Amino acid sequence: MTQQLTPADAWLRLQEGNARFVAADASHPNQDASRRAALVDRQNPFAVIFGCSDSRLAAEIIFDLGLGDAFVVRTAGQVIDDAVLGSLEYSVAVLGVPLIVVLGHDSCGAVTATMNTIETGDMPVGFIRDLVERITPSVLAARRAGVTDVNSTVVEHTRQTAHRLVDSSRVIADAIEAGATAVIGVSYRLDEGKAVLVSGFGAVEN
Secondary structure, three states: OOOOOOHHHHHHHHHHHHHHHHOOOOOOOOOOHHHHHHOOOOOOOOEEEEEEOOOOOOHHHHOOOOOOOEEEEEEHHHOOOHHHHHHHHHHHHOOOOOEEEEEEEOOOHHHHHHHHHHHHOOOOOOOHHHHHHHHHHHHHHHHHOOOOOHHHHHHHHHHHHHHHHHHHOHHHHHHHHOOOOEEEEEEEEOOOOEEEEEEEEOOOOO
């Protein structure tokens, strides 16, 4: 098994991969046949990326990762539900992953839909309504802080989601307290491809 990284080491590795992606110098690591064969009976991802389902936010690409590097969970607007919590707790308790990244992005459709609902009072149909209801507290928190544009609201939603994740999961909170895991909020800028740290729980600096 690969030597376990610290939360700070894991974040540094993601930053390095994102820098390569931004510079159009991606190395596309761990994507060959030997890597595929080595992962048949085991996995040891060094990070969890819980991000939005948006097609422009492909986690393994923007962080220049390969097979077995990241445990990825995605929902529209990075909305937390029981399945998400179970998946993230599995990554920490069973796989021992040292870093959870909550990944938001510019021009998020789910956040935009929520902002529109708050402005107009018109609720969307079907299960889209559930997404909007779960994002609403973040949008309201942003507005209380005087934030009204979508991209800044996404940053606030990313911060709120990271906080909500730690509050909701005793497994994850205990791992943070023990220094085994950190949870960070990261906002992705679509135009430049850069992933920017916006919040954190646990040590992510050496």
